[in-house]
Amino acid sequence: MTRRPSIFLCLLLSLLPLAAAAQDSGLLERIVRANSPSSARADFIQRRHSPLLEGELLSEGRLYLLSPDKLRYEQTKPVQKLSILDGSAARGRFRVPSFDDFEISLLQDGKKLSLVMDPRRRDLRQLFTRVVLEVDPSSLLVQKVLLLGLDGNSTLLEFKNLQLDVQLDESLFE
16 A cells, blocks of 8 residues: 555656646646656655544655656655656556546645646546645645545655755666
8 A cells, every 4th residue: 555655646746747738827837847857856754544543654764756757665664665666667557647637726825835636537536536736835846745535545745855856876766
């Protein structure tokens, strides 16, 4: 189960350029530009909630992204886990969603800026009911990703120490 957020995070971030192309919004286009680095490194905190469990499941780690389709997801707490997507494996098992697969809305509420994505495809709706990307209003960088699942499950990924366009060794993705 730990793999779903990392896989979908990678796929959802790839949707941002498609959303900008489909909507006539200067702000949305600026968000896309800010979140389209050639590489990225960030620490993350993942909070999972389920009505079947008391409290939240908390995990921490580091995420590495190399454009266009490589992802390394290292969970360090509470246990160590590693997931690596090299692009070919992700394409072999999953159909990469397109803009037409989501209804996308840009919401501004005072200091809060969010990109709300509701899946149209049935197979995506079986995995989650909504995805919300919370964007920092000044830098326009995605700070949080909220995946709302079926039966009240949710996963929140919060990013810290985000570094864009950094040099990453290809061996991280092997």
